[in-house]
Amino acid sequence: MELLTINWSDTLAIVVLGFTMVLVILTSLVLLLLIFDKILSITEKRKNAASQKIVSAKVNTDNLLQAEHVLEQELAAISAAIFLYFDEVHDKESNVIRIKRIERRYSPWSSKIYGVSPLK
Amino acid sequence: MKTRIYLLLIILFSAFSLTLSAQENITSDIANSGSQQISVIDSFIEFMSGTGFASMTWKTIVMLIVSLVLMFLAIVKGFEPLLLLPIAFGMLLTNLPGAGLFNSELFAEGHVHWDKFAEGAGLLDYLYLGVKLGIYPCIIFIGIGAMTDFGPLLANPKSLLLGAAAQVGIFMTYVAAVLFDFTPAEAGSIGIIGGADGPTAIFLTTKLAPHLLGPIAVAAYSYMALVPVIQPPIMKLLTTEKERKIRMQQLRSVSKTEKILFPIIVTIIVSLLLPAAATLIGCLMLGNLMRESGVVERLSKTVQNELMNITTIFLGISVGATTTADAFLNGQTIVILCVGIIAFGMGSAGGVLLAKLINLFSKNKINPLIGSAGVSAVPMAARVSQTEGLKADPKNFLLMHAMGPNVAGVIGSAVAAGILLSMLG
Numbered sequence: 001m002e003l004l005t006i007n008w009s010d011t012l013a014i015v016v017l018g019f020t021m022v023l024v025i026l027t028s029l030v031l032l033l034l035i036f037d038k039i040l041s042i043t044e045k046r047k048n049a050a051s052q053k054i055v056s057a058k059v060n061t062d063n064l065l066q067a068e069h070v071l072e073q074e075l076a077a078i079s080a081a082i083f084l085y086f087d088e089v090h091d092k093e094s095n096v097i098r099i100k101r102i103e104r105r106y107s108p109w110s111s112k113i114y115g116v117s118p119l120k
Numbered sequence: 121m122k123t124r125i126y127l128l129l130i131i132l133f134s135a136f137s138l139t140l141s142a143q144e145n146i147t148s149d150i151a152n153s154g155s156q157q158i159s160v161i162d163s164f165i166e167f168m169s170g171t172g173f174a175s176m177t178w179k180t181i182v183m184l185i186v187s188l189v190l191m192f193l194a195i196v197k198g199f200e201p202l203l204l205l206p207i208a209f210g211m212l213l214t215n216l217p218g219a220g221l222f223n224s225e226l227f228a229e230g231h232v233h234w235d236k237f238a239e240g241a242g243l244l245d246y247l248y249l250g251v252k253l254g255i256y257p258c259i260i261f262i263g264i265g266a267m268t269d270f271g272p273l274l275a276n277p278k279s280l281l282l283g284a285a286a287q288v289g290i291f292m293t294y295v296a297a298v299l300f301d302f303t304p305a306e307a308g309s310i311g312i313i314g315g316a317d318g319p320t321a322i323f324l325t326t327k328l329a330p331h332l333l334g335p336i337a338v339a340a341y342s343y344m345a346l347v348p349v350i351q352p353p354i355m356k357l358l359t360t361e362k363e364r365k366i367r368m369q370q371l372r373s374v375s376k377t378e379k380i381l382f383p384i385i386v387t388i389i390v391s392l393l394l395p396a397a398a399t400l401i402g403c404l405m406l407g408n409l410m411r412e413s414g415v416v417e418r419l420s421k422t423v424q425n426e427l428m429n430i431t432t433i434f435l436g437i438s439v440g441a442t443t444t445a446d447a448f449l450n451g452q453t454i455v456i457l458c459v460g461i462i463a464f465g466m467g468s469a470g471g472v473l474l475a476k477l478i479n480l481f482s483k484n485k486i487n488p489l490i491g492s493a494g495v496s497a498v499p500m501a502a503r504v505s506q507t508e509g510l511k512a513d514p515k516n517f518l519l520m521h522a523m524g525p526n527v528a529g530v531i532g533s534a535v536a537a538g539i540l541l542s543m544l545g
Contacts, residue, residue: 011298014308015291018539025393025535026284026528032389033277033382040378 175217179445186448187211187440190338199345203318203436207338210440214244221245222441227252230330244441247434251326251333251442256435257319258403263428264319264530265383265407266420268498272524274378275371278478278486283528285474286494287536289314289467293459294540300455305329308540310456313340314463315533316347316495320400322439324537327545334443335453339460347500348507350461351468351492355508358472359488363479364512366487368521379412390535396545397538404534468492468501471525486521493522496529 168174190208194201214222222244226233232252237245250256273279290311297307305328312321313336321340325333343350383405391398410420471494475486489508493501505522 006298010304011295014304014543015295018294018536018543019288019291021394021539022287022532022536023281023284025390026280026532028393029386029389029531030277030280032385033274033280036378036381036385037277040375 170218172217172219177217177445179449180215180217182449183215183443183445184212186443187215193342193345200341202432203341204345206433206436207341207440207443210244210437211334211443212440213437214441214444222248222444224442224444224447227330244438248438248441250431250434251322251438252330254323254326254399256431256438257323257326258399259423259427259431260319260435261400261403261534262407262410263423263431264498265404265409266411266424267428268404268408268411268527268530269523270382270408270527271374271379272371272520273527274374274382276521276524278482279490279524280528280531281478282471282474282486282491282494282525283496283530283532284494285491286467286471286496286525286529287315287532288470289463289465289495290533290536290540292466293463296459296462297455300459302452302455303329305544306332308544309336310459311463312336312533312537312540313343313456313460314467314495315529315536316340316344316464316467316497316501317530317533318344319435320496320533320537322435323400324541327541331447332452332456333439334448335456336460337439338443339457343460343464344497344500347464347495347497348504350464351501351504352508354465354468355472355489355492355504358469358476361512363476363488364509365516366479366485367513367516368487368490368518369484371520376412376414380409383409383412386531390531390538394535394538394542396542397535400534400537401531404530464495467495471495471529487516487518490518490522490525493526494529494532496526496533498526498530499523501529502526 187208190204190211193199194204194208213219219242220240221242223236223240223242226236226241226245227248232249292311293314294307294311297310298304302310309321309325309329309332312324315321318337318340322333322337325336329336387398387402387405390401407420407423410416410423469492471491472488473491474494475488475491479485479488487505487509489505489512490502493505495501502519502522502525506517506519509516509518
């Protein structure tokens, strides 16, 4: 008899609706994460493709240099110029200095107070 | 030897009779002088009646024993000591007769009676305000977020489904509680035990059925401690030896950008879909953003350690304080404890069964043992999956795979709490 007094329609509605909502919300998150993953992998691929282009361009330049028989002195001058350029770049620093604070636990062995003679 | 004992007895007797006669003389003198009568025995009786011993009932004695048992479990057996110990001590304090540390009438009918606070509130009443106003669970959620790595979940988003399936325990328990004649709001609070998430259970119970907070919190934390006992038989029962030996693909590495964007996106999406869950999800994700962004290291450390620990102390003591003899020693508590264990079992089974279902359609097989980690007892449930996996195949490491559904369970239980709050609150 007690079972009949329970409002089964409300109870089942809460259970079915509630659990479905949990599934829907978390499934939407799954889909979102999968889309997100796709977008990231596409951007990653583009980045890789761009870097490959640079590499291939570099290879072409090497071939060009070989083809034109660049003199050793010219190569040395280019190297020196690049060296000086990057050396200057190195000097430009952020000027931000961070001090990492190191926390030392108190211990009577490291306490200053025992090493100081009291002034009377 | 005998003569000495006789001598001692005679001395004691004479001293006692002398005291009595002296007392009679004093009382007669006072009576003669017309002032108020004072007797040593009366004042002794009065003093004794003022002590807690005189107000002791069998209920308070039982509650003190229960608190001592919980302390034993926390200290000796190591069952969730971080929360069980403060809860047990809060239980001890609130059941000390006459101490007046906690007055449940200040929070009667689900409201805070601020006017009565001035009349004389105890220490635990003030601490309980943090629970009542829903502050402590949210702070703990910030701490949990700061301690959680969602990397395994991002590497395998399917884990979220396992976390969702494990919430089936909450709704099945809701039906069971309704069958035991609880109101829908009370049944919702009891059902959330199945989420295996203490702060969520406390948060929802304070909103829906504050008078059941004590038994529900004790049940939730006790069963969370018993996850290594409750889950393995269910896992073995629902899986075959072959399934337990499934080796999963190694998880991909997750970039920092993904980890930073995840808490922001989840907060926006979940809060828009379910505004009632915004508090819990927002706090969880705030903590996680602090961790992953790497720009607020100090804040991240604080919420993970100091803030979390302080709040845990206050939460534990004040939740324990609600377990007064009248609120705890009744048939409802026994039903809550029995239904709570069903909730845990159902949640574990839900995750395992969904993992098996996914395996029917998926190319990359999932070891169903990680499904049980969908209940959000972090990281205990994941450890249980790892241990059971190692028993089947000593070279199969499931811990990182199980952490995915485990952290998904935290999100799942917070979402389930939001749904129950919006439907029953």
